[in-house]
Amino acid sequence: xxxxxxxxxxxxxxxxxxxxxxxxxxxxxxxxxxxxxxxxxxxxxxxxxxxxxxxxxxxxxxxxxxxxxxxxxxxxxxxxxxxxxxxxxxxxxxxxxxxxxxxxxxxxxxxxxxxxxxxxxxxxxxxxxxxxxxxxxxxxxxxxxxxxxxxxxxxxxxxxxxxxxxxxxxxxxxxxxxxxxxxxxxxxxxxxxxxxxxxxxxxxxxxxxxxxxxxxxxxxxxxxxxxxxxxxxxxxxxxxxxxxxxxxxxxxxxxxxxxxxxxxxxxxxxxxxxxxxxxxxxxxxxxxxxxxxxxxxxxxxxxxxxxxxxxxxxxxxxxxxxxxxxxxxxxxxxxxxxxxxxxxxxxxxxxxxxxxxxxxxxxxxxxxxxxxxxxxxxxxxxxxxxxxxxxxxxxxxxxxxxxxxxxxxxxxxxxxxxxxxxxxxxxxxxxxxxxxxxxxxxxxxxxxxxxxxxxxxxxxxxxxxxxxxxxxxxxxxxxxxxxxxxxxxxxxxxxxxxxxxxxxxxxxxxxxxxxxxxxxxxxxxxxxxxxxxxxxxxxxxxxxxxxxxxxxxxxxxxxxxxxxxxxxxxxxxxxxxxxxxxxxxxxxxxxxxxxxxxxxxxxxxxxxxxxxxxxxxxxxxxxxxxxxxxxxxxxxxxxxxxxxxxxxxxxxxxxxxxxxxxxxxxxxxxxxxxxxxxxxxxxxxxxxxxxxxxxxxxxxxxxxxxxxxxxxxxxxxxxxxxxxxxxxxxxxxxxxxx
Numbered sequence: 113x114x115x116x117x118x119x120x121x122x123x124x125x126x127x128x129x130x131x132x133x134x135x136x137x138x139x140x141x142x143x144x145x146x147x148x149x150x151x152x153x154x155x156x157x158x159x160x161x162x163x164x165x166x167x168x169x170x171x172x173x174x175x176x177x178x179x180x181x182x183x184x185x186x187x188x189x190x191x192x193x194x195x196x197x198x199x200x201x202x203x204x205x206x207x208x209x210x211x212x213x214x215x216x217x218x219x220x221x222x223x224x225x226x227x228x229x230x231x232x233x234x235x236x237x238x239x240x241x242x243x244x245x246x247x248x249x250x251x252x253x254x255x256x257x258x259x260x261x262x263x264x265x266x267x268x269x270x271x272x273x274x275x276x277x278x279x280x281x282x283x284x285x286x287x288x289x290x291x292x293x294x295x296x297x298x299x300x301x302x303x304x305x306x307x308x309x310x311x312x313x314x315x316x317x318x319x320x321x322x323x324x325x326x327x328x329x330x331x332x333x334x335x336x337x338x339x340x341x342x343x344x345x346x347x348x349x350x351x352x353x354x355x356x357x358x359x360x361x362x363x364x365x366x367x368x369x370x371x372x373x374x375x376x377x378x379x380x381x382x383x384x385x386x387x388x389x390x391x392x393x394x395x396x397x398x399x400x401x402x403x404x405x406x407x408x409x410x411x412x413x414x415x416x417x418x419x420x421x422x423x424x425x426x427x428x429x430x431x432x433x434x435x436x437x438x439x440x441x442x443x444x445x446x447x448x449x450x451x452x453x454x455x456x457x458x459x460x461x462x463x464x465x466x467x468x469x470x471x472x473x474x475x476x477x478x479x480x481x482x483x484x485x486x487x488x489x490x491x492x493x494x495x496x497x498x499x500x501x502x503x504x505x506x507x508x509x510x511x512x513x514x515x516x517x518x519x520x521x522x523x524x525x526x527x528x529x530x531x532x533x534x535x536x537x538x539x540x541x542x543x544x545x546x547x548x549x550x551x552x553x554x555x556x557x558x559x560x561x562x563x564x565x566x567x568x569x570x571x572x573x574x575x576x577x578x579x580x581x582x583x584x585x586x587x588x589x590x591x592x593x594x595x596x597x598x599x600x601x602x603x604x605x606x607x608x609x610x611x612x613x614x615x616x617x618x619x620x621x622x623x624x625x626x627x628x629x630x631x632x633x634x635x636x637x638x639x640x641x642x643x644x645x646x647x648x649x650x651x652x653x654x655x656x657x658x659x660x661x662x663x664x665x666x667x668x669x670x671x672x673x674x675x676x677x678x679x680x681x682x683x684x685x686x687x688x689x690x691x692x693x694x695x696x697x698x699x700x701x702x703x704x705x706x707x708x709x710x711x712x713x714x715x716x717x718x719x720x721x722x723x724x725x726x727x728x729x730x731x732x733x734x735x736x737x738x739x740x741x742x743x744x745x746x747x748x749x750x751x752x753x754x755x756x757x758x759x760x761x762x763x764x765x766x767x768x769x770x771x772x773x774x775x776x777x778x779x780x781x782x783x784x785x786x787x788x789x790x791x792x793x794x795x796x797x798x799x800x801x802x803x804x805x806x807x808x809x810x811x812x813x814x815x816x817x818x819x820x821x822x823x824x825x826x827x828x829x830x831x832x833x834x835x836x837x838x839x840x841x842x843x844x845x846x847x848x849x850x
Contacts, residue, residue, distance in 0.1 A: 135814040145802050156793065157525040158597050158621035160626070167589045169635075171488045172583040172776040176696045176767035180549075183693075184575040194556045195529075197567040203549030205571050209564035209715060211530045213366045213555050216320035216541045219524035223313040224343030229284040234341065240330045242338055242498045254338055257328040261318040262540075262671070264296020269749060270739045271296075271712055273328075278338055284313060291315075294738065296323035313342060315716040317524065319538030322356065322447050324524045327515055331718065348518040353456040354516050355467055358509030360448035361422065366530035366640060371423025375412040375474070380534055383505040385474065386776040387413050391425055394471035395461040405461070407495035408432060409477070432492060438462075450508055464513060472508040475501035476734045508688035527554055528562065565720045572740045580696070581676045583767065584666060587639055594632050595672070598622040638769045640668060645718060645763045646694060654761065655699040656683060656691025661766065664692065698768035704758035712762065713747030714775045720761045721745075725752035 136283040162428060176182050180201035187197050195210050196647050226233065234242050244251035257273050266270055274294045284303060291301040298319060304312040317324030327345060329337030340347040349391065361369035363377045390409040397405045408430075410425050429442050440454040440462055450472055456462040461470060462582035481500045483493035527538040529552075538548050541554040550569060558565065606613050639661065658664060661755040665680025684692050693699075698711040707723060721730050728738045730750065741754045750760060764772060782837040 134817055137232065138809065138814075144294045144795045145580060145799055148799050155621040156258040162593065162597075162622075164659075165586075166774065169583075169586045169590050170771055171771040172579075172586045173767040175775075176578050176583060177698060178768070179693060179697050179699055180692075182576070182697050182767075183549075184579065186568075186570045186572045188568045188577075194554075194558060195565045195567065196553045196555070197569050198551045198553070199569050199571075200544065200549055200551060203569065205569055206547070206550065206557045207566070207568045208531050208552075209533075209566055210552065210554075210558075211366060211564050212556065212558045213528040213530070214368075214525065216527035216539060216552055217522060217525050217559060218320050219317040219322075219324040219517075220520075220522040221315050221344060222519040223522055224519070225306075225309075226311045226313065226342070227309045228283055231283055232281050233287065234280060234338065238341065239280055242341055253277050254331065256337065256339060258291070258294060258297045258299055259326040260296040261298040261325075264298065264319075265783070266294060270737060270742060270744065278718060284311060287313065287530065287831075299327075313344065314521070315344065319539070320524065320541060321526050322445070322449060322514075322524045323358075323512075323539055326513070339675050346518045355452045355456060355462065355511045356445065356514050357450040357472060357511055359507060360526065361444065361450075361506065362448055362528065362535040362537045364535055366535040367528050368446060368526070369422055369444065371421060371426065371444055373422050375422065375425070376418040378474075378506065382534070385412060385419070385505055386476070387417055387775045389413075389474065389505060391429070392471070392473050392475070392495075393429065394469075394473075396466055396469040397460045405496075407500050408492050409495070409500075410603050412474070419570055446523070452511065453656040456513070462511075467513060468510040469777075470511050473501060473504050474503040474506040475509075478502035516847075529554060571689070573682060576685065577676075577678050577681050579680065580666075581678065584639075584674050584676050587635070591632065591636065591672065594622060594628060596620065598625070598628065598632075609728050634773065635770065638773065639674065643695060643763060644764060645651055645720070645761050646691070654694075656694060657690055658688060658695050661695070664695070694763060694765060696764075696765040696767040698764050698772075700760060701777045702758050702760045704756060706750045706753035706756070707749060707758035707760050709760060709762055710751045711747075711749040714772050715746055716748040716762060717746055718762050720759050721748070721750065723750055723752060723758050723760055725754055725758070809819045 151829045174181070178201070180203075183199050183201070183203055185203065185205070186201040187199070189196050195212055197208070223759065239252065240246070243254050247779075254277075256276050256278065258276060260268075260274055264274070274297050276290050276297075278290065282290070288301040288303055290299065291299065299315045299317055302314045302316070304314045306312065314392055315325075319325075327339055329339040329345060331337045331341070332592050336347060337345075360783060361373075361378055363369050363373055364379050369378060375389075379385055390411050391412060392407045393407045394407050395405050406512055410428050412420055412425065414420055426442055426444070433440055433442070438454075438459050438461070440452050440456065443451050443453070452462060456467070457464075460466055472555055479502065481497050484496040485494045486492070527541050527543065529536055529538070529543075531546065531552070536543070538546065538554075542551055543554070544551040546552070552567070586739075600617055600619045600623050603616050603618060604613055604628065605616055642660045644659075646654070646656050648655045648657070648659075661667075661674075664684045665677030666674060667677070668674055679694075698712065702708060722732070723730055723743065725741070728735045728743050730743055730745045733745075735745050735750075737744040741752045743750045743752065744815045748762060752758075
């Protein structure tokens with residue numbers, strides 16, 4: 113055993129030293145295995161370190177990969193508790209003065225009383241009405257369709273609704289969970305308990321504004337659905353149907369117009385209503401009473417030249433609608449939108465198929481149009497031409513159906529504010545539609561007498577240069593790390609005893625690894641290569657002098673590293689900011705207005721696409737998916753005006769290429785890393801097992817030779833004792849003879 117000591121007192125040998133030397137010879141085998149283990153652990157550590165460094169590079173690149181991320185702005189507000197400003201894709205520097213009149217709110221509605229949350233919602237007697245006839249062995253279901261939130265549509269623009277399937281056995285809790293689990297839905301569900309036995313299903317819009325959310329629901333017999341059954345939607349006749357305009361009437365002082373406002377109250381710096389202007393209503397089809405579709409107009413001024421009240425003109429419109437046989441009434445809601453109520457499905461102009469084609473516009477009649485007929489009932493002039501205005505002062509936009517809710521907790525309203533004195537209406541408190549690329553975030557209503565909120569947005573080129581420099585530095589650090597761990601070193605060693613010199617080759621963790629070598633070369637090519645879609649020789653609608661980083665002052669040095677000339681880069685940003693931005697980001701451009709790229713994925717291919725907006729063809733082949741005017745091919749969604757042809761070029765700049773490469777490589781590079789980790793971990797485990805076995809052999813060997821030397825000492829001790837006894841006996845015999 114290791115604790116045993118022999119000492120060689122009897123034999124005179126240094127047995128402890130002999131045992132130690134013999135054991136050391138065997139222990140050397142263990143040390144060699146431990147060195148192998150240490151090398152494997154070091155390699156595994158380097159692989160993990162490489163993954164971290166790749167993640168760091170991807171993170172630095174992500175700051176530059178899209179148009180909106182590339183833009184860095186300095187934003188300021190003298191009242192940031194009331195409103196702030198920020199920039200995204202397409203933003204430009206600017207200074208603005210805002211006065212917040214009203215904040216947008218969310219729609220919140222409730223069901224009728226529900227006695228329990230843990231029992232099926234629909235009574236047995238009503239199951240067939242809601243879910244249809246029972247089929248033996250099957251559970252009946254009904255489907256409600258919910259509109260998606262803005263974020264949900266942005267994530268998947270091809271689908272603007274989401275279905276929720278309700279089962280006949282579902283409880284209130286089940287319905288709440290299913291609605292909340294619907295990905296991208298524009299509404300969230302909850303349970304409000306008023307008292308024992310008085311529970312309510314509460315639906316709250318995800319987005320603010322009057323277009324918050326929409327529910328489509330019908331039962332098995334085509335009438336009452338589960339949302340009507342629960343009292344969410346108003347049950348009843350066709351008279352409860354509602355549609356609203358997409359735009360609103362806003363007064364010059366920045367609030368929603370009411371029926372008491374005159375049309376001159378709507379004047380703005382851009383569009384001033386003048387005498388002779390009219391409100392025009394376009395009905396695309398016959399209303400069922402024998403009248404052909406077309407425009408009918410109503411004057412905004414009375415016979416004395418005074419501007420009329422909005423309410424008076426609405427009354428005139430409603431009189432005309434009633435006289436023509438249409439059971440539809442127009443009015444204003446609290447957000448200044450025109451709302452149509454009545455039996456919409458009973459009139460071909462206002463049913464779901466035609467509603468979006470109904471137009472209400474305010475403007476100046478074109479001198480070239482003449483009435484095509486006179487309404488036999490009202491005597492009003494009718495115009496059959498599609499466009500009758502030479503100058504549209506206010507377009508109410510298309511109409512869309514909206515729900516009529518039975519129990520409204522909070523009515524949705526839009527935000528209203530003025531920007532440099534111009535009145536603005538917004539569905540959201542974060543308005544990104546009024547000024548392209550600029551987001552105004554409204555927080556509080558301005559107090560009376562308070563000075564305007566002064567906002568400024570300035571492009572921060574210094575921050576952009578710093579982001580690019582940080583990206584390059586991370587790239588250099590990664591390349592240096594790979595190179596240091598891929599090279600092999602030959603070292604000379606001198607034997608301390610013999611003085612003989614020998615050469616020893618030491619390899620790095622990545623030496624000879626073709627996967628790491630390929631990874632390195634791919635990344636370097638992305639960083640230093642040319643973006644072909646931006647070269648001046650292409651005929652695709654856009655070119656820039658900056659088709660590679662070398663033109664920006666980002667150059668490769670003798671040692672292989674890349675340096676950034678900050679002054680030259682700043683000058684490039686001044687000279688052609690858009691060109692530099694496109695060099696780094698994922699972007700697109702078109703040679704024809706109205707054609708654009710709406711969405712792309714990691715599989716979308718760069719290059720120029722020839723698009724036929726009529727046939728839905730991309731590069732001569734039918735699009736994989738067509739929704740309205742959106743065509744999809746290989747994950748690239750192209751929005752068209754529905755007519756014409758165009759060349760659209762999709763570009764991946766340097767930062768976008770690297771982040772996209774990292775994302776796509778997760779299945780290969782990460783898979784390779786995981787496989788390598790497993791290989792080296794298995795090797796480490798195997799070596800450790802070998803070490804344990806060898807150490808056990810060494811321990812056993814040490815114990816065995818220790819026992820052997822101990823036995824030798826005992827044997828020699830016994831022999832010495834016997835010899836001594838024999839010598840003593842012989843001595844005694846000699847003495848006795850005397």
